[in-house]
Amino acid sequence: MSQNAKTKRMQELVEILNHARRTYEQEDREIMSNLEYDKLYDELLALEHDLGTIMANSPTVNVGYEVLSELPKERHERPMLSLDKTKEVDQLKAFLGEQKAAISWKLDGLTIVLTYQNGTLAKAVTRGNGEIGEVITNNARVFRNIPLHINYKEELILRGEAVIGYKDFEKINEEIEDVDAKYKNPRNLCSGSVRQLNNEITARRNVKFFAFSLVKAEHVDFKNSRMEQMRWLASQGFDVVENRPVTADTIEDEVAYFAEKIVRNDFPSDGLVLVYDDIAYGQSLGSTAKFPRDSFAFKWADEIKETKLLEIEWSPSRTGLINPVAIFEPVELEGTTVSRASVHNISIMEELELGVGDTIQVYKANMIIPQIAENETRSGVKDIPAVCPVCGGDTKISQQNDAKSLYCTNPDCQAKQIKSFALFVSRDALNVDGLSEATLEKFIAKGFIKSYTDIFHLDRYEEEIRTMDGFGDKSYQNLIKSVDTARTTTLPKLVYGLGISGIGLANAKIICRALDFEIEKIVHATVEELGEIDGVGDVLAKAFVAYFTDDAHRELFYRLLDELIIPKEEINKEEQIFAGVNFVITGSVTHFANRNEVKEVIESKGGKVTGSVTSKTNYLINNDVASTSSKNKKANDLGIPIISEEDFLQMLE
Numbered sequence: 070m071s072q073n074a075k076t077k078r079m080q081e082l083v084e085i086l087n088h089a090r091r092t093y094e095q096e097d098r099e100i101m102s103n104l105e106y107d108k109l110y111d112e113l114l115a116l117e118h119d120l121g122t123i124m125a126n127s128p129t130v131n132v133g134y135e136v137l138s139e140l141p142k143e144r145h146e147r148p149m150l151s152l153d154k155t156k157e158v159d160q161l162k163a164f165l166g167e168q169k170a171a172i173s174w175k176l177d178g179l180t181i182v183l184t185y186q187n188g189t190l191a192k193a194v195t196r197g198n199g200e201i202g203e204v205i206t207n208n209a210r211v212f213r214n215i216p217l218h219i220n221y222k223e224e225l226i227l228r229g230e231a232v233i234g235y236k237d238f239e240k241i242n243e244e245i246e247d248v249d250a251k252y253k254n255p256r257n258l259c260s261g262s263v264r265q266l267n268n269e270i271t272a273r274r275n276v277k278f279f280a281f282s283l284v285k286a287e288h289v290d291f292k293n294s295r296m297e298q299m300r301w302l303a304s305q306g307f308d309v310v311e312n313r314p315v316t317a318d319t320i321e322d323e324v325a326y327f328a329e330k331i332v333r334n335d336f337p338s339d340g341l342v343l344v345y346d347d348i349a350y351g352q353s354l355g356s357t358a359k360f361p362r363d364s365f366a367f368k369w370a371d372e373i374k375e376t377k378l379l380e381i382e383w384s385p386s387r388t389g390l391i392n393p394v395a396i397f398e399p400v401e402l403e404g405t406t407v408s409r410a411s412v413h414n415i416s417i418m419e420e421l422e423l424g425v426g427d428t429i430q431v432y433k434a435n436m437i438i439p440q441i442a443e444n445e446t447r448s449g450v451k452d453i454p455a456v457c458p459v460c461g462g463d464t465k466i467s468q469q470n471d472a473k474s475l476y477c478t479n480p481d482c483q484a485k486q487i488k489s490f491a492l493f494v495s496r497d498a499l500n501v502d503g504l505s506e507a508t509l510e511k512f513i514a515k516g517f518i519k520s521y522t523d524i525f526h527l528d529r530y531e532e533e534i535r536t537m538d539g540f541g542d543k544s545y546q547n548l549i550k551s552v553d554t555a556r557t558t559t560l561p562k563l564v565y566g567l568g569i570s571g572i573g574l575a576n577a578k579i580i581c582r583a584l585d586f587e588i589e590k591i592v593h594a595t596v597e598e599l600g601e602i603d604g605v606g607d608v609l610a611k612a613f614v615a616y617f618t619d620d621a622h623r624e625l626f627y628r629l630l631d632e633l634i635i636p637k638e639e640i641n642k643e644e645q646i647f648a649g650v651n652f653v654i655t656g657s658v659t660h661f662a663n664r665n666e667v668k669e670v671i672e673s674k675g676g677k678v679t680g681s682v683t684s685k686t687n688y689l690i691n692n693d694v695a696s697t698s699s700k701n702k703k704a705n706d707l708g709i710p711i712i713s714e715e716d717f718l719q720m721l722e
């Protein structure tokens with residue numbers, strides 16, 4: 070390359086990397102993988118070295134970007150630098166020299182600085198661009214494991230990483246309905262969760278904080294040791310990142326220790342960090358514009374394997390998005406056999422010019438998540454399905470933000486009905502243990518479940534299920550067992566499971582009872598008939614009748630009955646002593662295991678239990694008759710008797 074071409078490439082790289090950095094830091098998005106970012110970064114470093122010039126805005130000398138969010142900003146007392154990194158253990162050895170260091174996980178989340186005053190959490194600020202961060206104190210208060218009060222009463226400043234585990238990531242991401250709002254990895258989700266204007270969202274995201282360094286705590290003797298500081302932080306109630314002593318002699322073993330452990334770690338980590346244990350020595354070294362000289366990061370040298378792309382599997386989801394998944398010839402990566410990797414969307418497929426039969430390179434991001442690094446043969450994208458593999462409806466390609474994605478256009482697609490399937494198997498309905506929403510989604514995407522009745526024939530897919538990710542012989546057998554157990558059920562549970570608008574389990578019970586638990590009466594019930602049942606209003610009656618007037622629904626109901634065993638319920642009219650009687654239960658109970666049990670008894674005798682006291686309430690059950698709770702007050706105002714559990718038991722007799 071000529072000098073001119075090199076300069077041009079250098080300028081180009083600065084621009085590309087800065088753009089990537091901006092979206093990565095500010096928008097919680099990634100326009101390229103870390104692997105690719107680091108590759109381009111190293112290319113830039115080499116060019117700068119070669120040319121002897123560095124542009125003022127080069128990412129190799131600037132820590133971060135101006136922070137653009139709407140959160141309040143604040144300047145850090147001490148700038149937060151980046152870390153010099155290597156993939157070579159030998160370089161770590163050289164860094165260690167004669168020194169002892171602490172080695173810990175380099176956690177891949179969002180760095181936060183916490184300040185405590187008078188023993189109370191006073192402030193939490195994100196790293197931001199290293200100089201100026203965002204104030205997120207209220208959000209930090211709802212992290213899972215941050216002590217709000219500590220023993221130490223002077224000012225304490227510490228740094229740590231906010232992270233979300235892989236399990237929570239999958240669960241939370243799955244529940245985000247809006248496809249655009251979905252996150253690609255736990256780091257993106259964590260950043261999006263911590264930098265919220267409303268901390269209710271943060272609270273639901275299970276964010277954890279791991280302390281990794283102490284900045285200020287005067288008058289504590291840390292014996293000039295970083296590891297002592299970490300122990301002290303733990304004694305104040307912080308979860309501290311796992312850290313171990315290391316020297317040049319033990320560095321290989323330590324790296325091996327962490328590398329072996331990471332595959333079982335629920336928390337994402339993109340490497341390891343070494344910091345000299347000798348605090349005074351470390352501080353005497355100072356820092357460069359970008360890196361402190363007392364620390365060094367080790368990046369996992371991603372194991373990359375070559376393999377052949379066998380198939381693109383198109384996997385529809387509840388949002389209508391159809392995700393492309395690359396299926397390739399199995400390879401060993403970081404100790405496990407890998408044969409599939411998400412390709413995320415069509416734009417990424419196009420960038421990689423991904424076609425079946427291509428020779429691809431795969432690796433595990435952060436040693437955990439399989440990804441395609443490169444496509445060597447680039448035969449080009451073909452065969453994007455015109456119809457949805459689950460429902461056969463038309464697909465369409467739609468462009469959002471920077472990415473093109475494939476969608477199913479059929480509103481009745483089973484993949485989109487995941488909530489209905491989930492209700493059907495939920496505890497109060499058919500109660501199929503072990504069939505979580507996530508599992509249902511996988512089965513539906515694979516076409517194992519198209520209708521409720523298919524749930525009872527999963528054994529048709531025994532081979533496929535046993536070998537599915539996250540499944541095994543044991544979990545397959547447990548699943549089949551719980552499906553079998555679920556076959557024995559009750560009519561109200563079945564009716565509730567159908568998901569008729571407004572019909573909860575309590576209403577389903579009342580209706581079934583009023584219709585003598587007779588199938589034909591249920592299927593042919595009229596609005597007038599149902600309207601006469603106490604507690605069933607006109608709206609519910611209409612919804613119920615409308616459901617069963619639909620031939621497809623009737624047919625489904627009969628087919629389900631063929632699958633199920635429903636013992637005839639004992640209905641003795643004499644026993645319906647609470648028919649038309651409305652109860653409200655509040656406070657704790659002692660004779661029954663819980664309030665739900667009381668409710669079951671009342672309902673089995675024809676009564677109804679509601680949540681709030683109204684003029685229709687006949688009794689309020691509360692063991693604390695003298696309580697001044699709002700329910701007791703309301704009952705008193707309306708002249709409704711407040712009875713104890715004892716009183717209730719006497720009524721039963």
Ligand SMILES: NC(=O)c1ccc[n+]([C@@H]2O[C@H](COP(=O)([O-])OP(=O)(O)OC[C@H]3O[C@@H](n4cnc5c(N)ncnc54)[C@H](O)[C@@H]3O)[C@@H](O)[C@H]2O)c1
Binds near residue numbers: 149150
């Ligand atoms: N994909 C993309 O488009 C893109 C863009 C920009 C950056 N990146 C990624 O980010 C990296 C560079 O980011 P950076 O320079 O901001 O951060 P860095 O990788 O240098 O990490 C340094 C930070 O790690 C944190 N950390 C976590 N655990 C720690 C521990 N135990 N001890 C000490 N510190 C710990 C600290 O906040 C520290 O400031 C790149 O290598 C790349 O992987 C990716």
Ligand SMILES: [Zn+2]
Binds near residue numbers: 460482
């Ligand atoms: Zn579909």
